[in-house]
Amino acid sequence: MPELPEVETVRQTLKLKILNQTISDVIIRYPNIVKYDELEFKNSVINQTLEDIKRKGKYIIFVLDQFVMVMHLRMEGKFFIKTTEPYDKHEHIIFKFKSGLELRYHDVRKFGTIHLLPKDGYEQLYPLSVVGKEPKDLDQNEFYKKIHLSKRPIKAVLLDQHIISGLGNIYVDETLFLAKIHPERLAYKITKNEADLLVESAKQVLDKAIKLGGTTIRSYTSSLGVHGRFQNELNVHTRQGLPCPVCGMKIIKIRVAGRGSYVCTRCQN
Ligand SMILES: [Zn+2]
Secondary structure: OOOHHHHHHHHHHHHHHHHOOEEEEEEEEEEEEEEEHHHHHHHHHHHHHHHEEEEEEEEEEEEOOEEEEEEOOOOEEEEEEOOOOOOOEEEEEEEEOOOOOEEEOOOOOOEEEEEEEEOHHHHHHOOOOHHOOOOOOOOHHHHHHHOOOOOEEEHHHHHHOOOOOOOHHHHHHHHHOOOOOOOOOHHHHOOOOHHHHHHHHHHHHHHHHHHHHOOOOOOOOOOOOOOOOOOHHHOOOOOOOOEEEOOOOOOOOOOOEEEEEEEEEOOOO
């Protein structure tokens, strides 16, 4: 599943490749992905020019002249830029540009979504309205206020996109390792200092992952020829049985909040 750094990498790559392109046609081969009337969607976006590509949380925002298209890749969504090649069976939405280029949305699981919103005030509209703040925009006091009464394990809280957006399983494990906090600690037992450290650690982890183009492991390989390199920098995630890079103790894998979680039990309390 693409996480925030992977989505950011996709956004940056798309921006380099298709900014200022004008849409000449849209072919919708699997309508359920489009959360809008199919014909109206087509009529709205044809002849619109791609002014900008932004991101909020894991949503990619295509800013057109009068509308924005908000896309979520979910489990397996990816983009390809092609011209006249035959359609792959997993290419469900094809945006044709006047230049001859095509942006193809490819999704084996078909869980991805596209919303069409008016350009004015789109950030206040669903689905963007319910996305929590990313670590870089999150005020430390606000974060502490949100977590300090919670009886859930801290890992579950960090995975909750309404509280903090952008941390998936990989980056939560890495954040907790940097902050030296065990994933099963109950959130209300986290001190203010530790909460501050968590926000700082999350920022550091995401910044570094974005710089390295995200993480390429298991199920998700980014499209557009981009391979993330953050997997080489992982301290604990997927490293069970290997020595902790700080203390040398073996990293273990446990289950927390329903997710496989990697921990150094000596460093993380
Ligand atoms: Zn350790």
